[in-house]
Every structure is written in structure tokens, then in C-alpha cells.
Amino acid sequence: MNDHTPPNRDPFARFARFYDADYRDYDDDLDAIKHLAKQSGNPILELGCGTGRVLLPLAAAGRVVTGVDISPALLQVVREKLQGASYANRVTLHEADLRTFDLPTKTFSFAFCTSNTLMHLTTPADQLAVLRNVHRHLQPGGLLFIDLFNPDIGRLLDVNGVQELADQWQDKTSGAQIYKWSVRTLDLADQLQDTLFIYEEILPDGGVRRTACPFTLRFLWRNEAELMLQAAGFTVEAVWGDFEGSRYGNGSEHLILLATK
Numbered sequence: 001m002n003d004h005t006p007p008n009r010d011p012f013a014r015f016a017r018f019y020d021a022d023y024r025d026y027d028d029d030l031d032a033i034k035h036l037a038k039q040s041g042n043p044i045l046e047l048g049c050g051t052g053r054v055l056l057p058l059a060a061a062g063r064v065v066t067g068v069d070i071s072p073a074l075l076q077v078v079r080e081k082l083q084g085a086s087y088a089n090r091v092t093l094h095e096a097d098l099r100t101f102d103l104p105t106k107t108f109s110f111a112f113c114t115s116n117t118l119m120h121l122t123t124p125a126d127q128l129a130v131l132r133n134v135h136r137h138l139q140p141g142g143l144l145f146i147d148l149f150n151p152d153i154g155r156l157l158d159v160n161g162v163q164e165l166a167d168q169w170q171d172k173t174s175g176a177q178i179y180k181w182s183v184r185t186l187d188l189a190d191q192l193q194d195t196l197f198i199y200e201e202i203l204p205d206g207g208v209r210r211t212a213c214p215f216t217l218r219f220l221w222r223n224e225a226e227l228m229l230q231a232a233g234f235t236v237e238a239v240w241g242d243f244e245g246s247r248y249g250n251g252s253e254h255l256i257l258l259a260t261k
Contacts, residue, residue, distance in 0.1 A: 012050075012071035014213045018199050019051050019074065021169055022180060029114050029147055030057060032243040036258075037063050040110035040143050047098050047134060048117035052078040059087040066092040066108070068101050099129040108138050112145040119148060119217035122192060124228070127218065131232035138261040144234060148255040150241070150248075151219040156193065160186040166197070176201040176209075193217045222248060225257055234259035 015022075033054055037044050042064040049055045049067030051074050058065050069075050075093050082088040094101060098121070111134050121127045134144060159182075166182040181198040197213040220228070226236045236259045238245070241252025248255060 010071050010073050011215070013073040014211055015197075016051070016071070016073040016077055018178070018180075018211070018213075020053070020077070021171065021178070022167065023053060024169070026053075029243050030054060032245075033112055033114065033145065034058060034061060036112070036143060036145055037061075037110050043105060043108050045103075045108040045111040045134070045137060047111060047113040047130065048115075048120070049078065049093070050074050050115075052081055054112075054114060055091065056081060056085075056087075059090045060085075062087075062090070064090045066094065066103065066105065068094045068096050068098060068103075070095065070097055099126055099133060101133065103137060106137050106139075108142055110143050110145070111138055112147075114145070114147040116147070116149055116217060118146055119219060120215065122216050122218040124218075124224075127220070128228055128232060131229060131234070135233045135261055140261055142261045143237075144229075144257075144259045144261070146225075146229075146257045146259075147243075148220060148225070148257075150252045150255045151191070151221060152250070153188075156186050156188075156219075159184045171201070174201070175204045178202075191219050191221075193219060220255070222255060225255065229257060229259045234261060 037058055044058060044063050044065045046055050046065060046067045049069050052067070055065050055067045067078065072095055075095055078093060082091060094103060118127055118130060121130055138144065163181055163183045165179060167180040168178060170177050179200040181200060183196045185194040194216050195214065199211045199213065201209040203209060222239060229236050236257060238258040239248045240246060240254065240256035241248040242254055
């Protein structure tokens with residue numbers, strides 16, 4: 001057994017080889033984002049594009065998309081997927097911090113930040129910096145879509161300190177059986193959830209390899225998120241509880257905000 005956790009300045013490098021398999025069945029947000037992108041028109045900006053889970057289908061559908069991400073490892077996965085793709089000329093990638101990126105284009109019609117990406121900024125000041133930065137990259141009337149999890153206190157407390165088996169699959173390349181373990185620790189006062197994903201690989205020769213992927217999320221309450229958007233210069237147009245546009249409420253799984261410049 002060994003703990004395969006090489007030191008790396010890229011905080012998401014450890015995720016890179018697991019990400020696509022881990023999210024292989026997740027496309028809940030795709031139709032809503034595709035619809036908003038089509039309505040808004042080009043060009044489009046994704047904040048935290050990762051391995052291209054959403055960015056690439058948008059480009060394949062004819063959208064002109066720029067993706068920004070701080071992780072060179074995740075962006076390398078996107079570049080490999082783009083090799084030979086007929087829509088590659090519609091994709092631009094930038095390795096940059098969401099708080100400070102500065103793109104030549106400041107006339108994006110639609111920007112989106114899905115899968116809790118904004119929560120990876122763990123202070124209110126940093127989250128506000130992201131919103132202000134995307135605001136200056138949008139054209140007047142441009143739309144911003146933000147997808148966060150709904151900080152339901154009951155659910156947060158239920159998983160606090162509990163190690164659970166979150167998923168399992170077989171790696172097609174190595175033949176390893178992969179088990180994904182999850183442990184979450186809650187800090188209600190600072191609105192933080194420390195998360196540890198452990199990817200445990202049972203190799204064909206019987207060996208075991210573990211990769212620990214820790215990260216912290218800062219969750220937002222609805223009113224706080226709306227005030228933060230307003231402070232960044234946006235007008236909040238809608239707050240959804242799911243990707244079908246249902247009204248946000250106590251039992252909602254998501255906290256989704258749509259705002260215009």
C-alpha cells in the first residue's frame with residue numbers, strides 16, 4: 001500500500017486523471033447552460049472549465065467559448081481532447097486565477113460558473129473579486145449563471161465527519177477497480193466545508209494505490225450571494241433551486257443565480 005500524493009503547486013493536479021471518470025454520468029447542468037448560451041449568443045466565458053465537461057459540448061454545438069482555469073493539469077486534459085476535434089477553433093483556453101484574469105475580450109455575452117466552482121474561493125473577498133472580474137469581461141446586458149449547492153444545514157450536519165463510499169468504477173486503461181471515499185468536516189461559523197476525496201485503486205496485480213485530494217469550499221447563503229452580486233455591479237434576475245428553473249426553496253438541492261450586467 002502507498003499514499004500516492006505527490007507534492008504539486010497545482011491544487012487540482014491530483015484530480016486530473018480521475019475527474020472524467022468520476023463525473024462520467026453527470027450532465028444535470030448541461031441542457032440549461034446550452035439553452036442560455038444559445039439565447040445569449042457568442043462569445044461565451046466559462047469560469048473554471050476543468051477538463052471541459054461543459055465547455056466542449058458547447059463548442060461542439062457551435063458556441064465560441066473561452067475557458068479559464070487555474071490548473072495546468074486540468075487544462076492539459078482539455079487540450080488533449082481538442083486534438084483533431086472539428087470544433088477546436090471555437091475554443092480558447094487560459095491558465096489564470098479567476099480573481100485576476102485579464103482577457104483581450106471584454107464583450108462576452110454569457111459567462112457561467114458551474115459545479116460549485118465559486119466555492120473554491122474560500123473568503124468573501126475572493127469570491128467578490130471573481131464576480132467583479134467577470135463583470136468587467138461581460139458586455140452590457142451580458143448574463144452570468146452561477147451554480148452552487150444549497151447549504152441545507154440538516155444535510156451538512158448529516159455528513160459532517162462521516163467517511164462514506166461515494167462511488168466506484170473500473171478504470172478502462174489500467175483495469176484497476178477504483179473506490180472513491182469522501183470525508184467532510186463542517187465549520188458553520190466561517191461557512192466552510194473541508195472535503196477529502198480518497199481515490200483507492202485496487203490494481204490487477206493486487207496492489208493498492210491511494211490518492212488523497214483535499215479541498216475546501218465556502219458556501220453562500222441566498223441573500224449573501226445576491227448582495228455579493230449586487231456589490232459586483234450585477235442585477236439579479238432569478239434564483240433557481242434546480243436546472244429546470246424551479247423556484248429556490250428550503251428543500252432545493254442547488255442555489256442557482258442568474259444576473260445581468
